[in-house]
Amino acid sequence: MADGRPLPPKVTRTRLYEQVAEQITAWITATGLAVGDRLPPERELAQQLGVSRATLSQALVALEVVGVVTVRHGDGTVLTRPTEGTIAQAIRAHADRLPEIIETRDALETKLAALAAERRTHDDLAEIEAAITAMEADIAAGGRGVEGDERFHAAVTAASHSALLARLMLEIGPLVRETRLESLSQPERPHASLAGHRRIADAIAAGDPAAAAAAMHDHIGLVSDVALIRTDG
Amino acid sequence: MADGRPLPPKVTRTRLYEQVAEQITAWITATGLAVGDRLPPERELAQQLGVSRATLSQALVALEVVGVVTVRHGDGTVLTRPTEGTIAQAIRAHADRLPEIIETRDALETKLAALAAERRTHDDLAEIEAAITAMEADIAAGGRGVEGDERFHAAVTAASHSALLARLMLEIGPLVRETRLESLSQPERPHASLAGHRRIADAIAAGDPAAAAAAMHDHIGLVSDVALIRTDG
DNA sequence: TTGGATCAGTGGCCTAGCCAATAGGACAGT
DNA sequence: ACTGTCCTATTGGCTAGGCCACTGATCCAA
Structure with missing residues (x-):
């Protein structure tokens, strides 16, 4: 447009x-x-x-x-x-369970990042980069980067080549989507989130599972910070 | 018959x-x-x-x-x-799935162990101990400790007080059960498994999340060893 | 008690029909 | 040359109805 x-x-x-x-x-x-x-x-x-x-x-x-x-x-x-x-139905009151969603994301997504660092293909890396580029463009145009964010996480999941973990991510998909939306709706958060993506992507590209897991852990911690602020506010 | x-x-x-x-x-x-x-x-x-x-x-x-x-x-x-x-295809050949099940267990169960170390109550610890005692008795009587093993993992999951992670464990329950059965069917493995449980329980009782996660990671590695032996054998 | 037959209720899959959605092409207007 | 509109062919969407296969329960005979 x-x-x-x-x-x-x-x-x-x-x-x-x-x-x-x-x-x-x-x-x-x-x-x-x-x-x-x-x-x-x-x-x-x-x-x-x-x-x-x-x-x-x-x-x-x-x-x-x-x-x-x-x-x-x-x-x-x-x-x-x-x-x-x-x-998606078991967890009723979203605010009550946010810490739980986050700790579950931590368990799954740090593992996914580590596996992605071990198993990523050229195509996987290209998709991860494309997701970051799309999110950058969206944010530069004034958006919140929601689709790019989602695309990034899907790309990392795909790069892990673990169908079972991907399935579990799919199961909790709606819940995860909400935590991401909440995070990205805070001013400055899209930029911070994008920076987190960058660090994760670099660790994956470098084939460093521990760094990838740590970067993902930090990234999810960013969401956690948001949750606490919103809860207290 | x-x-x-x-x-x-x-x-x-x-x-x-x-x-x-x-x-x-x-x-x-x-x-x-x-x-x-x-x-x-x-x-x-x-x-x-x-x-x-x-x-x-x-x-x-x-x-x-x-x-x-x-x-x-x-x-x-x-x-x-x-x-x-x-x-659907990946689920088909069980041998092909083992590594994936194991990495998924690693993601979930190390997190569960860490959370259990943070959140365990007196009752949680009592149940963990009871599970270990039951497994000991079964093995001493010549059994493989299957029920005690299952009871132990359920106790750790309950001690984490994370309904979402518990639910995910439930989702992959049948697959996990198979990895446990395979592990415990090897001679000497029940004893090794029991020792692993002991280490996990000690770390949980000590309130040390990192030690609990590491002990659980080692324990799941034990299962992974079995899988490799069976594959090569 | 066991085995066989029967029956009612259930799903399995098929055929046939017509409508809705989509992409591509042609044409007209600017 | 580009854009918008319309038309057509192809595709899937869903319905209705039919008949056969399977299952569990019941009854009866050995």
């Missing part, structure tokens, strides 16, 4: 199966279904939700893939994992 | 969408499709694979949920992530 302001974010479209899966999850939680309990029959559930059975089936595929349910031919669909255990 | 032999394992049934998803993944890998490339149209792919479009769509839902593809209405289905990085 000519006046330097960033564009509004893209419209995200949701497939119906996603909405149905979410509604089923919410319903399971609300009714207090236990592991091993059977869900209503597909025909009934589809009718109740006002969708076709094929769409309902897609939603159940999604829930089966993530392990919430097991679909048994001829018997029904049973709950495999408690939905209260869904991370 | 009267003659003491174990029963053969249960027959596992595979839903067609799973097979289709796997075949698509294999095909993507074999053709060397790159991220951003478009898959053939659903109608064509379904015909080629000899399944209905609805079934193909289910398979694509599964692949979308795990992040391999993005399905775009009116445009086609594009590859989002290289299939070599797919969790």
Whole structure:
């Protein structure tokens, strides 16, 4: 844009199966279904939700893939994992749990940074650099660097080449996103955050796991400082 | 069974969408499709694979949920992530997963041990001690200490008073259980494991987070040694 | 008590149809 | 030459309906 302001974010479209899966999850939680309990029959559930059975089936595929349910031919669909255990839902009051989110980020992301330093490829480094460049441009244009920040962390996660850790990051993704947004909303914080990214990226590029972990630890400590200020303020 | 032999394992049934998803993944890998490339149209792919479009769509839902593809209405289905990085594939071969499980345990459990050292209560310490005592008794009676081992790790997790980290441990629980079982099945390993527990417990009781984390890191390294031996053997 | 048959209820997958979304091309206006 | 609008072909989205396969429970006979 000519006046330097960033564009509004893209419209995200949701497939119906996603909405149905979410509604089923919410319903399971609300009714207090236990592991091993059977869900209503597909025909009934589809009718109740006002969708076709094929769409309902897609939603159940999604829930089966993530392990919430097991679909048994001829018997029904049973709950495999408690939905209260869904991370995004388990943590209710954000302010009460912020320290916990941060300590979890510390555990996961310092490890991810260390592994990235060991395992990064040329492409990984290019993406990390691109994320930093994008964040720089956003901040220079007056933005908060939110997308660049997110892109940076995703790039570090990808560079770790650890699918399981990446999965866990995905699980706590919404919570993590909030801590990042809070941090970046403070004046001067985008610049400080960007500097932290720089240090992490340099350590990863240098192939120094300990330095990468320490830089990430410091970076997450930056978020922690914000949290304390906001809590006390 | 009267003659003491174990029963053969249960027959596992595979839903067609799973097979289709796997075949698509294999095909993507074999053709060397790159991220951003478009898959053939659903109608064509379904015909080629000899399944209905609805079934193909289910398979694509599964692949979308795990992040391999993005399905775009009116445009086609594009590859989002290289299939070599797919969790579904990575989970498949257990031997391939061990290093990853171990590094994830390292990230989570060293943090848990450090937090336990900071936050443990009298009750927490009592439970940790009880777990060690139970494991000792089991091993002295000729067992492998499996339950005591599990109880010990649960006690450390509880002593950390971090619900989010506890929840993540729960998520990877089955995978972690396997690494523990493999470790404890080696001769002499129960004793070594118990000694590791002792060191962790002492550091936690002493309120020394760094020592607790280091002891836990060493303990998990013990499991890692087992994995390497089994792989080479 | 065990094995076999039957039945009702459930999911599995298919076919067919029509609508919604997207990208690309053509054309008109500036 | 560039931009905007419209049209078309292709693609996915979802629905409806059908019939078959599987499962667990029940009943009956040996």
